[in-house]
Amino acid sequence: MESAGKPRITRKSPLKPVIKLCPKCLHVLKRGSKLGGWLIPQDYYCQNCGYRGIVFVERSDEVGEEPKQ
Ligand SMILES: [Zn+2]
Numbered sequence: 001m002e003s004a005g006k007p008r009i010t011r012k013s014p015l016k017p018v019i020k021l022c023p024k025c026l027h028v029l030k031r032g033s034k035l036g037g038w039l040i041p042q043d044y045y046c047q048n049c050g051y052r053g054i055v056f057v058e059r060s061d062e063v064g065e066e067p068k069q
Helices: none
Strands: 018-021 029-031 044-046 057-060
């Protein structure tokens, strides 16, 4: 039930910027295949330690939101 006239803006967005980090050295990962995420799982590689794979550590750069512990 949405009323017209007052648009609602939600803060939560599935497209929020997330930085993908290397699980080994926490260096910023580069995307591997351009087809990743569509035909095949998106793979990433690390220029720092040479890691390559689909596993990464997510880090959100939003300020003010502390991770729950
Ligand atoms: Zn690395």
